[in-house]
Amino acid sequence: MSNDPLLQPYRLKHLTLRNRIMITSHEPAYPEDGMPKGRYRAYHVERAKAGVALTMTAGSASVSRDSPPVFNNILAWKDEVVGWMKQLTDECHDHGAAVMIQLTHLGRRTRWDKGDWLPVLAPSHEREAAHRAFPKRIEDWDIARIVEDFADAAERMKASGVDGIELEAYGHLLEQFWSPLTNDLDAPWGGSLDNRLRFTFDVLRAIRARCGDGFIVGLRYTADQDLPGGMTREEGIVVSQKLKDSGLVDFLNIIKGHIDTDPGLTDVIPIQGMRNAPHLDFAGEIRAATGFPTFHAAKIPDVATARHAIAAGKLDMVGMTRAHMADPHIVRKIVEGREDDIRPCVGANYCLDRIYQGGLAFCLHNPATGREETMPHSIPAAPAKKRVTIVGAGPAGVEAARVAAERGHEVTVFEAADRPGGQIRLTARDERRREMTSIIAWRMAQCEKKGVSFRFNTYADADTVLATEPDEVIVATGGLPHTEVLAEGNGLVHSAWDILSGDVKPGQNVLIFDDAGDHSALQAADLISATGAAVEIVTPDRSFAPEVMAMNLVPYMRNLQKRDTTFTVTWRLLAVAREGNRLRATLGSDYGDFRRERLVDQVIVNHGTRPLDELYFDLKPRSRNLGEVDYEALSSGGLQDVVRNPDGRFRLFRIGDAVAARNTHAAIYDALRLVKDL
Template sequence: MTMDLSRDPLLQPFQLKHLTLKNRVMSTAHEPAYSEGGMPTDRYRLYHVEKAKGGIALTMTAGSAIVSHDSPAAFGNLHAYKDEIVPWLKKLADDCHEHGTAVMIQLTHLGRRTNWNKGDWLPVLSPSAIREPAHRHFPKEIEDWDIERIVGDYASAASRMQAAGLDGIEFEAYGHLMDGFWSPATNRRDDAFGGSLENRMRFSTMVIDAVRKAVGADFIVGIRMVADEDWDKGLSKEEGVEIARRLAASGDIDFLNIIRGHIEHDAALNNVIPIQGMAASPHLDFAGEVRAATKFPVFHAARIADVATARHAIAEGKLDMVGMTRAHIADPHIVKKIIAGREAEIRPCVGATYCLDRIYEGGEALCIHNAATSREALIPHDLPKAERPRKAVVVGAGPAGLEAARVLAERGHAVEVLEATGEAGGQINLLIRNPRRKEMVGIVDWRLAELERLGVTIRYNTYAGAEDILAESPDLVVIATGGIAQLPELEAGEELVTSSWDILAGAVKPEGPALLFDDNGGHPGMSAAELMAKAGVELEVVSPERFFAPEMGGMNHVPYARIFAEHNVRVTINTRLVAVRREGNGLVATLGSDFSAQTRVERRVAQVVVEHGTLANDDLYRELKPLSRNLGAVDYTALIARRQPLPVRNAEAAFDLVRIGDAVESRNIHAGIYDALRFCVLL
């Protein structure tokens, strides 16, 4: 059933100057860090083209593309100051245009939001010499010759974007150089660029004028701008909205893309870009206020993750274009599914923010539960039908097992899932015991709905042995039995400790004072610590690392750090749990250091909780391995090259055997889902 396009607000076209955007859905500028040498090469291009295939009206590339040498890339930024970017962007734009999708790019000078020890090692600058905490940088105060040079760099970069055939550009003005002049927090100047609002806008006015002169009146030029820094010493709402009014009235700007908040540090950044456990679309009403005040085209994105909210934003006149950026990382085919009447099949963004955390830690953006995103050259989002249907048995209904079953069924195989417990979800059922992370259940719920649509049966409370598997006469068996909590090796007292799983599951009640030793560095230990802190337990978190939970990035670090601060949780780093002994009614934890064998301290506590990852639950795999056609072996060269990865080592056997996820080793949700997808798309 196809939806009536004339009735859905999201599917109405929007006229932006000469450009007709075919619907109201866009992906706002962000830097996924897929570039190579600052160029948007094939991986970068295919990521955006996939969204174009999925029906999006506008994809905004870069977050942001840098215009000058002394704005070194902070996390994979595109180099808009280089001529060689033009053919790369032209190929990207041409490919997206084939699907009716407009392409723009965000340009910036990062100002102080980077560091000098990157790129060409040039001094990093700011309107005033005020330290930027997030990158630990002390910038120089920008000089007159810097301003003249950078204004010219903006104009040159815009000309390159026009030459590449892009539909337009937007300036980035939140936390970067341009709005650094606007904000009293970062502009303490007493010259023509400081003081009055007109003076503080002088640099941005110069840039806009130079760009307009370079690209002409017809090229689309917008700005993604902070209209309220929500900061006692920053740009006020009154001044921010006034800047928006002046830009709208200038005749040189074609749209406003509205941001609220500041990004001085991780906690503030979380309020601008909310993660799970925080309010959805928190700045939507504010963006609507700016639209009402300016009567000008307004775009906006901030955790607008679901179609209903996006539709509401357009229907109520709050926005002209709605950004669903992380939502398109989870599912690049949102619009196509809406048009086809398949809205229920949209893979949800669960707010895990695995994507952004990876970027801020120096990696590339990956969706926690769509492993095809950014791997479009290797794995299609629309799965191909198998040449030869097989009968497959998947053992385990955690995220990896559910994904394996979904992929196999989508490809036309006959699939049955065996699950030892009474519910699907695996370790996700533990992590959602932390109420702040309950949205993670969407990873499970979406797959269960897909399996129901595909006619896949899940047999619960079925603890399968080798005989049970063989009785099904499969020709493919996928072992996704997960892992079980394991304890760190101690000199003594392993029997006295409690696992983080027991705390999360509610099997053991928190008692204080308590010590939690996290030797994993991810969410499990921190979630247990959060529950303990909220239960009112006096708690010390001990980590052998340089800082706590290094497997998480800054976005997910924030809520744990906030809760620890609010509940006076003590955090001790560079320290390892060595032993535990009982003393009276309590326990004594002995702590040591990797840096000094002589250093030993003791903590007297009521409870010691440990997190040490998982041990593969692989008994069934080892039973089936000698009976399988491939003897459990995987040809990694073939797997990486996207060829059939299972060698024939036992030709008389009836089935192939694959082991995925934590049944192999202790990893994370994305790794298990990627295992399932990369194998099952080839089998």
């Protein structure tokens, strides 16, 4: 038996959980037709195999037809969900993990033009900023109907064999009743706290009547909205005590804050550069006040913090949800004494930001997450050892080196710089984003354990590569900024990289033309504006920085809006001309023959990168596959077996930005899916 607090079992009612680590409810947007099918099941089973005690599915499963999901959620109002949930639950149980599911009615936190185009409803007409729908004020027959919908959904989940359910309150319909900001109903549903809680207790009683007292039921809710006019901490403690005293719930899952706006959501679920475990002490206060089983998750990315949460008695179960997206094998590695092998969550929030834009949740630097059916989390050894030569030690190159080394190959990496990292080195110069260095640091540590040979300060040409007598060559040379996008004046502008690297000092009146919409322009604006300079960000898009996405935008805006920063959308930089010691920038529009001018002292252009591909094209005619990639095999996880030049001595591939400007996830995914079968 281990003395590690995290590895101690925990008994919740009749259920014994094998340790104190859980995955809290979240929606990775993997359902198909509203059902948790193969991709969804494989995602949770992978984590069950590796030892997590409890995996909480859905975030949240919808109980009613008029609660249409906006993140491709599970539809718990359909009878067919029982069979799919049973498959998932049975397979997780086979590996020793408990399974629960979170149920909800979204209330106003959805849109009327989703699903069946039914009206959004809430206890008031107040619109939620995030989803923009003006709700119908809920009626008595709506309340009766939805109470039954909750009970029906809970009964379906019990039939599927799950170990329990959790009701989602915060931001959703249950809490919309709780908060004075979103409930202007008269008694018996509005007014006093007891009236505002009445709907929740009616739902809980209906579930108990249908599922029995032995079925585990919990509630995830905010005990402090941290919002003027909303529920206070004091009121939250009263609610917590009432939930405990009701005898209707078995655990409390605590958050702090509100999620109706992007900034609010980001404070509830903090991203990189924000404090780790910011609400842990608050959750501990609720546990101390109630003496009731308490769960919590909010940026608890590392084992040390999780261990402290349990050892200090702040929590009974600690959620490491995004951490398990980065590495599903956390518990196994703790048990095996391999904590230093845990792939770190870097808080990039690529996972959540993608679902809020309608995509699937993927981890920025673990491309196997969400692709468990085709991509491995553990790399098997190859049947025969090969010599693999990689050029470039950015994220694509070091991932290729790691995977090749795990396969058992002899790996040599050439890098022109004096250290690894590529574009991530620029990103991490921003103190708020320095966690990104862990993407490279973890891979370098894994490579060192496997004996990968790195040759820094080496500009590799074709002869350098051929001297290693490779069987496989992977070009991961990345790209360089492309700024020659103007009709005139290209020589008068700098790239965002010039600012981020420190090669060019910020001006005092700066125009940033952002035609890529990624982090680089905003990072440059942040750095320049911090000097006191006036900054204008101009983009031809109808919104700025569309590739940065909602939650990552929040820290930038909190800096830029308090400084002298202007955002100008739907205008394009056409030309720059020198005028004395200043620059005259001419703007045009894609919407018509319109012109505007700006007089500034510095112009920055962010227009992505162009591949550094000279080495690739030098090597291409000597390669066995002539650089060709079988896209069908690449997309389905199959083997690459293209032969176009039988006399070639090696196969040649290029990955990441050496192909085209994309992002870190794309670069690492390129490497994994190409190299996993070498």
